[in-house]
Amino acid sequence: xxxxxxxxxxxxxxxxxxxxxxxxxxxxxxxxxxxxxxxxxxxxxxxxxxxxxxxxxxxxxxxxxxxxxxxxxxxxxxxxxxxxxxx
Numbered sequence: 001x002x003x004x005x006x007x008x009x010x011x012x013x014x015x016x017x018x019x020x021x022x023x024x025x026x027x028x029x030x031x032x033x034x035x036x037x038x039x040x041x042x043x044x045x046x047x048x049x050x051x052x053x054x055x056x057x058x059x060x061x062x063x064x065x066x067x068x069x070x071x072x073x074x075x076x077x078x079x080x081x082x083x084x085x086x087x
Contacts, residue, residue, distance in 0.1 A: 021053055035062035 025040035034056050041051040057065060077083060 019053075021051070023053075025050075030059075030062075034058055037062075 021039060021041065023039035023041055025042050027038040027040065029036055035058075036054055036056045038052055038054045043049055073083075
């Protein structure tokens with residue numbers, strides 16, 4: 001029996017939001033098998049500890065994510081102006 005490939009739309013995907021996390025720091029790395037991105041939340045002055053979430057992606061998924069994020073950034077800057085980075 002041949003399995004048909006069906007394109008899935010975002011409307012058909014049920015998303016279970018597990019946790020919302022504000023990140024004010026980011027790190028990334030890779031091995032031969034995968035990439036990882038670590039989102040960090042550094043404490044306010046006087047607080048201890050750093051919260052973090054690490055996400056592992058295949059090289060293909062990582063590249064697709066980078067392209068997707070670049071497209072969102074381009075749209076944002078088109079609507080609100082270029083984001084200037086501190087030197």
